[in-house]
Amino acid sequence: MNHSIEITRSEAMPTAVIRRFCADQGHRLTGVSWEIYGHWDESWNKDASKIRTDVFYQLEDCTSQTTKPA
Template structure:
């Protein structure tokens, strides 16, 4: 875990305000639409998956990083991951355990005297069949 300052990172997303109970269904639908609506250069890989949580409802942006030029289809929103000072860590392992890593990150922030905002995001590494090889970057925007 560390604190760093990050620049804005461009994304292509769809937005929603949902409930935590409905979120597992909602994110899959949104992500599928974004992945179908972004056209990458021939032979190139897609940008990494991103999920930006703007508050605790959650109001979310689900999509992909635009780390290189891509054509964004109708209805897909060009957005950014926020710039600013963040607490960051990398979760290694199955996605079902992300909540545990978030709890550890929040405890670490409290121990360091860092105040978090409600804005946080995940950047998913490229898919691996072996869950132990999965990596997800967790960012929590800090209060100034």
């Protein structure tokens, strides 16, 4: 399952936004995360808003969990 959310640089704590999104959606994080940075582009020296970093968080597999009826 993939979810994509865009976080702008104006948001102070992207990690908090991601954690809140996951909690709101009922996803549990495993604690594993990674970032991917693109190759530097000279245009970024003049316009830092074009810089992109992709951040990924591994989620627990909830499909193998069973729920008990209430």
